[in-house]
Amino acid sequence: MKLELRDGNVVWVKADDSLSKKAVSTMAIVDFCGFPMPSGPGGGVCVSLKLLEGDPLKNNVILGQASGNSWWGNFLLSKTTQECVTIRKEDFDSAKELVKRAPQGLVSIEEIIEKERQRKRDAIDVKKLARKKGQRIWEARYFYGYWCREYGEFNDLPEDWDILPKGDAALTRRVREGPHWILMRKEHGHSVEVATLAPSENIEYAFKDLGGEEGAIRRQKGKRRGQQKREEHITEQLREAILREFPKIPRENLEEILARCRRPGAVGTAQWLYFETSAISKESFERAANLAVRAHVRHKYTEYDEILFKSRALEIFYDESPRKDARAAVANELDDILRKWK
Secondary structure, rough: OOEEEOOOOOOOOEEOOOEEOOOOOOOHHHOOOOOEEEEEEHHHHOOOOEEOOOOOOOOOEEEEEOOOOEEEEEEEOOOOOOEEEEEEEHHHHHHHHHHOOOOOOOOOOOHHHHHHHHHHHHOOHHHEEEEEEEEEEEEOOOOOOEOOOOOOOOOOOOOEEEEEEOOOOHHHHHOOOEEEEEEEEEEEEEEEEEEEEEEEEHHHHHHHHOOOHHHHHHHHHHHHHHHHHHHHHHHHHHHHHHHHOOOOHHHHHHHHHHHOOOOOHHHHHHHHHOOOOOOHHHHHHHHHHHHHHHHHHHHHHHHHHHHHHHHHHHHHOOOHHHHHHHHHHHHHHHHHHHHOOO
């Protein structure tokens, strides 16, 4: 069978020139009309296409939602320029308007969309925005500039503003008494605070008022002392929790567990130990103690590592089943040792 245009519709036509009752998919119609086909990251194949704006039989630009096995997105498709442009959420209304008014002699839809983005960025009154206190601003991911949820994208900081990096709490608090923005960054799907944006003269005045370079050095030394005391407190809390749960644990095992679990990335440095409320901190430390002791016994006194090595689990990081199987295999041996330490 082949596709043909009959009476203003795209239909399947059999070899004997009769019409088939088989429905024609949106993807097939779009392809038949000469539009490019969307693709995902790394050239992922499109398996589904839904029209959001426009008619492929009437418009030379259409807006559609395409998806593959592990991706999806909105795309502007042009049969005139053979472009397939990914459309972000903030560009969706502009894309719909472009479909309605796209000229026949269209040069580049990507260029038109970028000009519309630039027009919106230029329209933001940064001077007015500069009077805001505590406005959360993100680094833009698609151009050199910034964006915020309330106003969208804009090009640059207000005149005579500067960036105060995170790290000096006293200086940050003083600067935030006046107009300021809080600079955020997307990291691993989460928004984290990275700096304060404020008038340069406010930052300079606050810095001098807090003692200048000498004051900054004193605050840095105090911060290190505070951090050291906090780390010592965490370690002592873990020690007490381990001894509460396993009072007969050998001394050498206790010290080895504390040393290992307090390394960066280990359970003894988990954020929930540092920021839990006092009402539940005891429970949190006991949970961390149990995890640390069980991990120590599993690795040092059982064949857990050998089982993992034989199953080649270390080469398959995304598959948890070998680890689950290995843990099940040594569970009785592990529990026997822990009972002796209680």
